[in-house]
Amino acid sequence: MSEIRKDPIVNRWVIIATDRKNRPNDFSVYEENEDLAHCPFCEGNEIMTTPEITAIRRASSTPNSEGWDLRVIPNKFPALRVENELKQRKTGIYESLSATGAHELIIESPDHKKDLHQFSEEKISSILTTIKNRILDLKNDIRLLHIMIFKNVGPKAGATLKHPHFQLIAMPVIPKRAMEELGCSRDYFKTNKKCVFCDIIKQETESGRRIIDSGGEFVSFCPYASRFPFETWIIPKNHSADFSGIEDHEIKDLSRILKNTISKLHRAIPDFQYNLLIHTSPLQSDFSESFHWHIEIFPRIVKTAGFEWGTGFFINSTPPEEAAEFLREIQN
Amino acid sequence: MSEIRKDPIVNRWVIIATDRKNRPNDFSVYEENEDLAHCPFCEGNEIMTTPEITAIRRASSTPNSEGWDLRVIPNKFPALRVENELKQRKTGIYESLSATGAHELIIESPDHKKDLHQFSEEKISSILTTIKNRILDLKNDIRLLHIMIFKNVGPKAGATLKHPHFQLIAMPVIPKRAMEELGCSRDYFKTNKKCVFCDIIKQETESGRRIIDSGGEFVSFCPYASRFPFETWIIPKNHSADFSGIEDHEIKDLSRILKNTISKLHRAIPDFQYNLLIHTSPLQSDFSESFHWHIEIFPRIVKTAGFEWGTGFFINSTPPEEAAEFLREIQN
Numbered sequence: 001m002s003e004i005r006k007d008p009i010v011n012r013w014v015i016i017a018t019d020r021k022n023r024p025n026d027f028s029v030y031e032e033n034e035d036l037a038h039c040p041f042c043e044g045n046e047i048m049t050t051p052e053i054t055a056i057r058r059a060s061s062t063p064n065s066e067g068w069d070l071r072v073i074p075n076k077f078p079a080l081r082v083e084n085e086l087k088q089r090k091t092g093i094y095e096s097l098s099a100t101g102a103h104e105l106i107i108e109s110p111d112h113k114k115d116l117h118q119f120s121e122e123k124i125s126s127i128l129t130t131i132k133n134r135i136l137d138l139k140n141d142i143r144l145l146h147i148m149i150f151k152n153v154g155p156k157a158g159a160t161l162k163h164p165h166f167q168l169i170a171m172p173v174i175p176k177r178a179m180e181e182l183g184c185s186r187d188y189f190k191t192n193k194k195c196v197f198c199d200i201i202k203q204e205t206e207s208g209r210r211i212i213d214s215g216g217e218f219v220s221f222c223p224y225a226s227r228f229p230f231e232t233w234i235i236p237k238n239h240s241a242d243f244s245g246i247e248d249h250e251i252k253d254l255s256r257i258l259k260n261t262i263s264k265l266h267r268a269i270p271d272f273q274y275n276l277l278i279h280t281s282p283l284q285s286d287f288s289e290s291f292h293w294h295i296e297i298f299p300r301i302v303k304t305a306g307f308e309w310g311t312g313f314f315i316n317s318t319p320p321e322e323a324a325e326f327l328r329e330i331q332n
Numbered sequence: 333m334s335e336i337r338k339d340p341i342v343n344r345w346v347i348i349a350t351d352r353k354n355r356p357n358d359f360s361v362y363e364e365n366e367d368l369a370h371c372p373f374c375e376g377n378e379i380m381t382t383p384e385i386t387a388i389r390r391a392s393s394t395p396n397s398e399g400w401d402l403r404v405i406p407n408k409f410p411a412l413r414v415e416n417e418l419k420q421r422k423t424g425i426y427e428s429l430s431a432t433g434a435h436e437l438i439i440e441s442p443d444h445k446k447d448l449h450q451f452s453e454e455k456i457s458s459i460l461t462t463i464k465n466r467i468l469d470l471k472n473d474i475r476l477l478h479i480m481i482f483k484n485v486g487p488k489a490g491a492t493l494k495h496p497h498f499q500l501i502a503m504p505v506i507p508k509r510a511m512e513e514l515g516c517s518r519d520y521f522k523t524n525k526k527c528v529f530c531d532i533i534k535q536e537t538e539s540g541r542r543i544i545d546s547g548g549e550f551v552s553f554c555p556y557a558s559r560f561p562f563e564t565w566i567i568p569k570n571h572s573a574d575f576s577g578i579e580d581h582e583i584k585d586l587s588r589i590l591k592n593t594i595s596k597l598h599r600a601i602p603d604f605q606y607n608l609l610i611h612t613s614p615l616q617s618d619f620s621e622s623f624h625w626h627i628e629i630f631p632r633i634v635k636t637a638g639f640e641w642g643t644g645f646f647i648n649s650t651p652p653e654e655a656a657e658f659l660r661e662i663q664n
């Protein structure tokens with residue numbers, strides 16, 4: 001039986017996912033030359049996945065068959081399940097919750113090999129709109145307090161399947177790193193009566209040194225205290241805490257800057273592999289004044305060693321000013 | 333010019349180490365079959381390293397030449413330097429410090445290939461005593477607030493050199509993850525008038541389910557909310573916040589349990605690669621009542637993906653009870 005356990009020292013939540021023990025991709029090697037006949041996310045292999053939650057389908061096609069442009073499915077080996085009743089358990093100093101939540105996969109396209117920047121802006125917009133709609137739907141389940149949307153590209157980034165997909169995990173707790181960002185930015189707001197992210201955007205735009213692209217409603221930049229070489233953030237210029245509040249014209253702008261930024265990173269970094277994370281506000285609590293949603297992209301160029309894990313104190317040998325200058329000058 | 337930068341949102345410190353840019357091992361591939369003639373840590377190659385700080389030498393040998401059993405040297409490509417004057421700088425909302433600190437390497441033995449468990453208990457004791465003495469020495473520099481001692485074994489753990497060594501980084505700030513442990517355990521102490529680590533030891537010893545080895549003055553166990561499969565901690569049974577306060581008979585016991593635990597992990601996990609971290613109290617502030625020093629060992633079996641990075645919410649498919657049972661039953 002899977003459960004969510006709390007570390008009694010720092011209150012870090014961990015999913016102890018016994019159900020995933022026999023997951024075929026665990027501990028396995030990522031195969032670059034996958035057999036397309038056996039990729040569960042390729043068109044024609046719909047029977048290999050769990051039934052779809054939603055899909056963008058071409059006229060006259062039926063669910064869970066060929067003829068789709070995008071599919072959303074529950075993870076076959078979910079870390080958390082909506083069917084599980086939310087129960088708390090205490091054993092001495094230890095505390096756990098049942099593994100209640102949602103774990104969904106957004107299969108971006110039938111195309112097995114494309115990364116995000118290789119899609120048209122319209123296609124990227126349809127992916128982002130689907131993510132927005134999934135958040136709005138899951139928000140209705142009041143047991144779910146937080147949602148994480150992310151994408152792992154390449155084996156170095158922890159991907160086990162090559163076929164392009166986003167993942168979404170909705171959980172019954174606000175995880176530690178999310179709470180840290182939410183809490184610290186609320187403290188900043190209380191002290192300064194301003195959003196810290198808005199202040200960063202202001203200072204970055206004025207200096208320009210770490211900016212990669214600032215056309216339209218969004219800015220992409222390498223943050224001042226980048227943990228990784230070529231770490232890149234994309235953030236809306238106008239204050240907004242909740243990704244699911246994004247409007248159509250903003251989705252259009254975001255698609256353009258995402259495509260441009262990821263293209264540049266691919267050109268700058270040979271065999272570019274990365275994690276992309278959407279940090280958005282919690283589902284059931286109000287951080288609308290102090291939080292500001294954003295996307296973080298972590299290129300997986302260097303291995304993270306014991307020092308970083310043990311201290312949260314990162315050593316980055318590429319100053320973000322140099323990374324940003326390099327990326328700015330690349331013409332797509 | 334390297335500097336230590338503070339993230340303005342969550343106050344995370346990052347070393348932007350421009351000096352390390354031309355570090356030969358950066359981005360490089362770890363070579364399993366290294367040419368021993370070119371390993372800077374092998375005997376006879378002392379000229380390839382920076383001059384030694386201290387060493388355990390055989391009779392009649394001279395510093396920086398052959399005839400040693402253990403050497404401590406400053407890192408040739410240090411993230412932080414003691415020579416740097418400690419200065420603070422503010423630029424708008426951003427804050428940085430000069431890269432003041434120490435970055436040392438403890439070359440454990442002239443033997444290029446041995447991992448810690450392959451040394452005798454006496455040899456392990458001499459390594460631990462050296463680490464203790466380096467902490468006591470660096471504590472005298474009141475600019476240094478915290479120290480991290482760690483060891484990366486294998487390329488998956490971020491090691492760039494195979495030759496067995498510990499690293500030590502002393503820094504002018506208390507890094508975020510360390511402060512989190514220190515702060516949370518102090519809160520627990522204030523509420524419960526007890527050390528949370530002592531309470532964990534008590535509950536773990538009573539239940540026995542997650543214990544690997546509990547002979548002598550130390551316990552090794554898989555923590556309740558393990559982030560990684562086979563995550564293992566070693567902790568002194570008697571309350572003590574500061575590793576550098578360890579006494580000779582305790583070093584002897586620690587050497588035995590370290591050797592036994594790492595041997596078991598090697599037998600349990602094929603191609604076992606890991607990070608080992610010593611969490612000890614800060615150098616210039618008093619956490620003696622509430623903190624409890626300990627060693628954390630992270631086997632690098634699974635890749636850490638975007639979800640874990642983005643949320644601090646780990647998914648672990650091996651329950652610690654099963655890992656501990658498996659390790660307990662291995663006879664060395």
